Amino acid sequence: MSNQLASEVTACCPPLASEPLTAGQAEVLAKAFKALGDPVRLRLLSLIAARGSRDVCVCDLTSAFDLTQPTISHHLKVLREAGLITGQRRGTWVYYRAEPQLLTFLSRMLETSERGTPIPVAAP
Amino acid sequence: MSNQLASEVTACCPPLASEPLTAGQAEVLAKAFKALGDPVRLRLLSLIAARGSRDVCVCDLTSAFDLTQPTISHHLKVLREAGLITGQRRGTWVYYRAEPQLLTFLSRMLETSERGTPIPVAAP
DNA sequence: TCCTTGCATAGATAACTGTCTAAGCAGCGG
């Protein structure tokens, strides 16, 4: 799943803005961005990623939301299958941590030549 | 629409991995990532962004896909409302160009402290 | 003025998704 992304996309690697994507590359990349396209998953990912290499128990994540535990589990699965996080069982609990390589990769895909321009407070 | 993103999110700005997002920030960011979560839109954006400040006629975009013109128009609208591209009519044709500021902003949101690690070719 | 071309909008429909409840599975402690 994550390997699919890696194998399909490793060869390419110039940012979006430098040359057009092939249909195959776009297909694979879209899965990763789609996983980021939900506010609950974005918050989950930020909660996990903000702890770096110290992984997080699912029980700590569920308590941060007003959603049932199966719903959180579903979102974690989506993030997992996108390759953005990995889970590991230790005893009764399951711990997740972020995959910084894919995050870094996606970050570079969105880079443009236009550096140093902060987002405007308001556009005309 | 794009202003909503700007106003909600300008104040924050540390990357995902540095501190957890608030629910409001996640809501707004998710809209932008959701727009990127479709292979057709990713290819459209890359076709547009790859030309930098030289904008692209819609007619050139539709011919690159095996989809009807209204479908392409729909995807362009999604990208437009996400603030990723802007359109301008000149005579009979409509031309689009990318908004590098938002792309740069999203890129920074995905940055991690782990720099310089390329994506692996295959994971175990 | 009318016709043609380029693009957007409207409406319909099949497919997907986010959420819930219910049930199942893995460990651990009695």
Added chain:
DNA sequence: CCGCTGCTTAGACAGTTATCTATGCAAGGA
């Protein structure tokens, strides 16, 4: 072995979305 806790899976359902056809609108040329 039994029951409890933490998490995942299954199934249902409402809301969303990607695509199409049909239509509308703007601009330019005859």
